Amino acid sequence: METLNAIDCFVRSAEAGSFAEAARRLGLTPAAVGKNVARLEASMGVRLFQRSTRRLSLTEDGERFLGEVSEGLASIKSALANLGNSAGQPSGTLKVSMGLAFAIDYMVPLLGEFLARYPAIEPDWHFDNRQVDLIGQGFDAAIGGGFELPPGVIARELAPAHRVLVAAPDYFAGGAEPRHPQDLAALDGILIRSPQTGRIRTWPLRTRDNQQAPVTLKPRMTLSDPGAACQAASLGYGVALVSLPHAAAYLNDGRLRRVLPEWYVDGGALSLYFPAQRILPAKTRAFIDFVVEHFRQHDLATRLSAI
Structure with a gap:
């Protein structure tokens, strides 16, 4: 689940172009989003973002990874939400x-x-x-x-x-x-x-x-x-x-x-x-x-x- 959360932070950051906006959408702090993305990069051994003071931009690896995980992440989150339905409702x-x-x-x-x-x-x-x-x-x-x-x-x-x-x-x-x-x-x-x-x-x-x-x-x-x-x-x-x-x-x-x-x-x-x-x-x-x-x-x- 920790990896899933990190991937979610990565996808939202890529969509928003900043950790701050991704944090707002996820209900987290910018620091927490940044740490989750850094852990994901460390575990994969690749850099997903080029960081600047104004905006995040995806690296070539980041672009490829985003295309591969975006749809799958939405399906997994939906499946988890449906699995957790109260009394099957x-x-x-x-x-x-x-x-x-x-x-x-x-x-x-x-x-x-x-x-x-x-x-x-x-x-x-x-x-x-x-x-x-x-x-x-x-x-x-x-x-x-x-x-x-x-x-x-x-x-x-x-x-x-x-x-x-x-x-x-x-x-x-x-x-x-x-x-x-x-x-x-x-x-x-x-x-x-x-x-x-x-x-x-x-x-x-x-x-x-x-x-x-x-x-x-x-x-x-x-x-x-x-x-x-x-x-x-x-x-x-x-x-x-x-x-x-x-x-x-x-x-x-x-x-x-x-x-x-x-x-x-x-x-x-x-x-x-x-x-x-x-x-x-x-x-x-x-x-x-x-x-x-x-x-x-x-x-x-x-x-x-x-x-």
Whole structure:
């Protein structure tokens, strides 16, 4: 087990480029990580890293060793975790990342049923609209959409990632309602800044028959959270372009209505992401199956489609 821990420290250090960052991810001290890697090098009789004051870099032997052990290490750790399951049931800390508004509307309400079914699993859920480094930061899974699939990660699609234009029901009282996307230029826009890039992303609108047009809202305010954008729109501050999972509750209870309802943005898919491993930890498999089953039973893929 001591050798396994040393290899784990080596792999994390190689991924992070420093002992300090590897230590943060492993919950150890930088000194402990450095000593474990040094012991591994001594036992193998090779140098795995070139060390500098700024960054670690792999030697040729280190590169070769990393390629040989990375996948095997993940499989061994998963096998050990599954072997240690409580009374044969999935167990352990389940570290998952998802957006705050999505979590409040769709995931937190499921906690009671999930914990009743899997009492030995302890959820450790992180609410952040940013894309996380699933493998590097040690997450078991993440839920999100609108980004490319990183290497070593696979996904289960949950629902379309459609965005729609919304406004308060009385926003157009006394004024003309837009009939075409070009009419949006005269309307106050509630814009959303991308948490990944810090920029306001431009999205092309489309229809079911593949007509396309740009979104040309007049900037009135910029927010960094889609839940806040929905709230601002419901208060009559302007028109927002938001994902349907965030807007659905507002649309269902009448606080918002769609603007140009035949137009929408296709942002790909809302998916559940997890590391590609031959042996997936039982706790992760249980979570994936539970969420996929819930979306299927409640037909959320259809309910969250703009078409």
